[in-house]
Every structure is written in structure tokens, then in C-alpha cells.
Amino acid sequence: MHRKWEDSSRHHKLAAGAALATPLYKEIKRLLTETISAGEWKPGAAIPAEWMLSERFKVAVGTVRKAVDELVNENILIRQQGRGTFVAAHNRARLMFHFFHIVKSDRVDSAKDTPLVEMLSFRKGSANIEEAAHLGIAVSTKVYRIRNVLRLVDKPIIFDAITIPQALFPKLTASTFKGRPNTIYHLYQSAFDITVVRSAERLRARLADIETAELLGVKVGAPLLEIRRVAMSFNDAPVEFRRSLVNTEHYEYFSDLAKNS
């Protein structure tokens, strides 16, 4: 009855009081992540019902649920009662909620304006020290560099400089972005099978230089918020490094450290 005793591969205590056995649900979680990552279940599609997964993996439904719980918590899966469990897809709402933190400063409710992206340039290049460090690649590795201006309510507010490794995005060209109504993370996902699942950001204050001042319509020496973001896929694999400069005269960066109730 008790599965544990049927499977001798678990609970392997090493000689010298070494590493502990991984909980079964963590293993299921890993298998689920792998299956998603391998493309068996596509973004936006439903994964099999929990009872099916429990049969497939030969574990109790409760164990599957605990694994799914964590993936839902990490925004990799989305549960919908009565419908099923789905692989999170990168739509605009998701981007705005999880990856766009600029809000109008006079809004108490922290509602967000949707940015309008205008590409300034698209170039090939070699990773500098900073880019290499953040992307976990060697210096001089080939990268793409994309520069955008983001407008909020018609005014240029954000200047983005994006760096991504060429190896991850084969045959990417400037025209790939043309006429795409979706977000760039949706493009990563739909065209290159790369799913951004989380990001880490570092912020500091900067003075606007001549170029940025012109782009954002501020004076040289105006204060700008600089954001350095590393976007990561499964297993914290770095995917994109982005440096943003934000005119925070009427907008702010909102950081809610609230937990998931």
C-alpha cells in the first residue's frame, strides 16, 4: 500500500551522514518543470488532470497537488477551478503584473498605464563584462542589443537597453519585432521557446546624460531611476539583461513585498 517501500531508489542515505532524500513532491515538481520545459505541454495549454498525473507518476493525488501548488506559486502554472491547470503564457496582463513596476505617482491604487514601445535600434555585438556577468556567459560572447523607448500616455518615460545572447535566439532580426502586437516576453516564448519566469532587479539614481535627456525629453543632469534587470527562465537560467532609465517625475517604481495570501 505504501509506495515508499515499493521504490527502493528513494531514501538513499549515504555513508557519512550525507545528503537527505529529496521529498517525493519535489521530484514530481522537477518532472513537471522538465516536461513543460521540454515542450510536451505548451504555454497556454492545459496539463493533464491531477488524477492522471498521479497515475503517470505513480503517486497520490495529494503529492501531485503539493508539487503543482509550488509551481502555481512561482507563476509557472495557473489553476482554474472547474477548468484545469494551465501552463502560464506570456500575455500582456501577465507582463504588466509581474514584470512592469512603473506606476503613476499620483495614483494611490497603483494602477498601471500600458507602455507603447518604439524600437530605436537593433544591433549585434559582443558581451561586455557587465553583460557577461549578469547573463552567466563569457565576455565577448555574441549578443543582440535592442534599444527601446517606452511611452506612457504619449510621453517618453523609459529608455530600455536590452541584451540577449545570440545563442538563445537564433536568427533574430529587427524585422522579427515588426508588427508584433504582443510583448517581447511573449515573443521569446512563442518564437524561441524561452519562458521568462522571474526577474531580479537592482535600482539606483542617475543623472541624465545628453543622449538620454534628449530621448526622454528632460534636461541634462535631471534625476533618473536606473533599473538593471536580469530575467530568468526555469532553474534561474539568465535569459536577458536589461538596463532601464526611468523619468520618475510623474511615475514611480512600485515594489510590493506582499506574499500570496
Add this chain to the structure above:
Amino acid sequence: MHRKWEDSSRHHKLAAGAALATPLYKEIKRLLTETISAGEWKPGAAIPAEWMLSERFKVAVGTVRKAVDELVNENILIRQQGRGTFVAAHNRARLMFHFFHIVKSDRVDSAKDTPLVEMLSFRKGSANIEEAAHLGIAVSTKVYRIRNVLRLVDKPIIFDAITIPQALFPKLTASTFKGRPNTIYHLYQSAFDITVVRSAERLRARLADIETAELLGVKVGAPLLEIRRVAMSFNDAPVEFRRSLVNTEHYEYFSDLAKNS
């Protein structure tokens, strides 16, 4: 056997397809929070074992666990296998981990320096519009205002202006802070029974004015990171409004939106 049918107060469907019954574990969570908030279990102390709670509340242990799970997730409770479950106390490690986000910019590991706090002033006053809005109180409500300079590795890096309602902190005086080796949130908790459980922060870039420039040892017009924090207790009740100005020449604000694996 099934508790649901013994308790008729739950599952109350209102006439016009109205509000849903609250899950039992949410109710248990509320009771736990209330009990902590009422002071029956003190910060740092263990709460009763799960089986005791399950008897006390007349529910299954699994239901208690689910409630405790969420409170652990919100950093209100701390589980320690083999020892028990404890009410989170505000020690320095906890503060640094959850409420202090300034890291040295050249450190990849995002290790933090411990700030040395020097109080500049302690005054009574009346809430202005901004303070009132953030603290959820009426304009002109009586408040305390505390101004600090925080040094990191001997250099003044942060200027803090803290505003708290007098009603929440009876008989607070400047000398209350004298010779306290602990953090201010520890003081709130130990001397006033106010536990800060989460915070929301808004960031922007600013230019240093004369006063701040002098305090932080930078030039007038130097770029500073401004952080407006609202610290909250249980049920998101605002407790403290803090405006920080940070010299981000060698330090950064680190925002990791990682989830709890």
C-alpha cells in the same frame, strides 16, 4: 465524522447566488492571526503543537497545517522541524532580510552591510496630507517624526524620515531609543506590541538638496534614490511611513521577486 455537517454555520449560500462560504482553513488562519495579535502567543515563543490546535479548533491536523502554511509564507510564523512553530520575532537578521534592501553594488552575491543608526531628531507634530494618506489617518492627527542617518561601513548612505501615529505609540520619547541595541521594528514589537509584517515601497530618483547633501556628504544636485515605505501590521494596517534618501553611488536597492520554493 465529517465536521462540515456538524457545523451548520458554514456553507451559507445567500439568496441571490451571493458570497461563498469561507474555506475552513482560512477561518483557522484568521483565528491564529487573531490569537497572535491579541498577545496570547508572544513573539519568539512557540505556539501549541499542530495536533493541539486541531483539537482546540475541532478540525483535522491537515487543515491546521494549511492555515499555518500560509502564515509561514507570510513570515508571521516560523516552522522548525522537531522543535515547534514560533511566532516571528523582529531580530536584526529578520529586518535585514525582509525590510532592508540596500546592497553594495559591486557584490554579486547581494550580501548586505549592517547599518549603524544615528538619530538626528525626534519631534511631535501633525500629519500632513502625504503622511495621512499613507498611514490611513486624518490630516492633522498627531504623529511622531524621527530622523536618522544610517551609516554603512562608516559612511553616511541613507537619510531616513520616519512618521508614526502617536496613538499607536503611547509615551514614546527620544530617550526610548537610547542604548537600544535592537532594531526599531523590534522596539515597536517589544515595547508597543506592534508587529510589522510587511511593507510596500515606491521608488524614484531625486536630486540632493542642501540639507541632505550635507548629511550624506554629497554635492547639491547629486542623484539620490528616494524610497517611500509604508510598513504594515496584521490585516495590512499601516503603522509607519518612512521616506528614505539613499546615496546609490556605491550601493543599490535590490528587489528579488523570487518566490518561495
Add this chain to the structure above:
DNA sequence: CAGTGGTCTAGACCACTGG
């Protein structure tokens, strides 16, 4: 060793969705 939380199982029933 007793006592705690951590994992896993098994099964019942509820709430919601969509045909």
C-alpha cells in the same frame, strides 16, 4: 526516548466550468 513538524497516502465531498 518522547515530541515536534514533514511527507505521503487514500478517499469523500464541495464548487465551478462548459457542453
Add this chain to the structure above:
DNA sequence: CAGTGGTCTAGACCACTGC
């Protein structure tokens, strides 16, 4: 209505702590 996730229960055993 069938099928999905959501809640709740009950009980076994494991892993860890501290006496």
C-alpha cells in the same frame, strides 16, 4: 451532466530536536 480543481478528513510513517 461529466470533469476539473478545492477542501477536509484520517492515519501512517519519516526526520529532526532536545532531554
